[in-house]
Amino acid sequence: MDPVDSLPRVPLAHLPTPLVHVPRLSARLGCELWIKRDDVTGGAESGNKLRKLELLMAEALAEGCDTVLTTGGVQSNHARATALVCARLGLSCVLFLRVDDPFAPLPFSGNVLLDALAGATIRPITREQYRSRDELMAAAARTMRAEGRRPYVIPEGGSNGLGALGYVRAMRELRAQLDGGLAGERRPFDVIVHACGSGGTAAGVALGAARYGVAHAVRPMAVCDDEAYFTRRIEAQMAEARARCPGLPTAPPFVVDAHGKGPAYGVTTAEQRAFLVDVARESGVVLDPVYTGKALYGLALAIRRGDVAVGARVLFLHTGGLPGLLAAADTFTEEAR
Numbered sequence: 001m002d003p004v005d006s007l008p009r010v011p012l013a014h015l016p017t018p019l020v021h022v023p024r025l026s027a028r029l030g031c032e033l034w035i036k037r038d039d040v041t042g043g044a045e046s047g048n049k050l051r052k053l054e055l056l057m058a059e060a061l062a063e064g065c066d067t068v069l070t071t072g073g074v075q076s077n078h079a080r081a082t083a084l085v086c087a088r089l090g091l092s093c094v095l096f097l098r099v100d101d102p103f104a105p106l107p108f109s110g111n112v113l114l115d116a117l118a119g120a121t122i123r124p125i126t127r128e129q130y131r132s133r134d135e136l137m138a139a140a141a142r143t144m145r146a147e148g149r150r151p152y153v154i155p156e157g158g159s160n161g162l163g164a165l166g167y168v169r170a171m172r173e174l175r176a177q178l179d180g181g182l183a184g185e186r187r188p189f190d191v192i193v194h195a196c197g198s199g200g201t202a203a204g205v206a207l208g209a210a211r212y213g214v215a216h217a218v219r220p221m222a223v224c225d226d227e228a229y230f231t232r233r234i235e236a237q238m239a240e241a242r243a244r245c246p247g248l249p250t251a252p253p254f255v256v257d258a259h260g261k262g263p264a265y266g267v268t269t270a271e272q273r274a275f276l277v278d279v280a281r282e283s284g285v286v287l288d289p290v291y292t293g294k295a296l297y298g299l300a301l302a303i304r305r306g307d308v309a310v311g312a313r314v315l316f317l318h319t320g321g322l323p324g325l326l327a328a329a330d331t332f333t334e335e336a337r
């Protein structure tokens, strides 16, 4: 049996996600572009985090947890998915969300609105506190244990070795789709491109792409920080994943690309916003400004530079993020009207 099958899993995502060819976008970018629609793993809880949460929540339930603690930016897709999954499973959820001013009211839109609907407790934290988020959550968990509660802590993005294994499973799902002729031919993709924010998706995709032979290369597009930072983080998570699931490849190829990240996490240039608007109008593919918009923009730049060959067979993993787009409506006045 495949070792990833012996991992306990709570089925949360609608799988397999569709694999679709996008001819109009292919023509625009100058490659043979396919999209794996992990933006539709579910309803309001949708996105890449659901594949990680299937494994993380199984561990939480096995440990008898009653409260899940996690963290992210104020409009974190991961925090929102966790909050909704906790509501579904009857667990309490505490979200440590990074904000500029912890005393200002939270923006009641996008992911924050969904967090509130899910009944999650939101603890706003400063950028400074966010730097020691792991210690902060560990301390909160200690306090809860002393009160007789059973906390389970999930790191930023659901990114650790266990969460990453959700994307090893995704690559096996992709193998079956290639074998079934759903990508035109059985031939692997030249490269898989996706947004990278905490490294778990990249770690799982790189391990799984090599394990199942679905792509020759993996190009995580950093949306913050830099190449060296993510290379380290991804390698650490791959090591953790291998420890949990022996038999995974030891040095799967991947190249972090930070050319598309723009000014800062969650901040876009006018050119990035115009690109996102053009893509939606030309192809009906809706991207978000924080992750997927920057990742596909990064692919366009990589093709222009020649780092991805013109005509290459490319799989873009659409990781979701729609609530973040809706929460950023006011940044789009110029481009979208």
Ligand SMILES: *Cc1c(COP(=O)(O)O)cnc(C)c1O
Pocket (backbone or CB within 6 Å): 047, 048, 049, 077, 078, 157, 159, 195, 196, 197, 198, 199, 200, 201, 202, 288, 291, 292, 319, 320, 321, 322
């Ligand atoms: C979290 C997220 C990512 C990044 O995935 P990581 O595993 O955290 O690197 C990409 N896209 C969207 C929409 C996300 O919410």
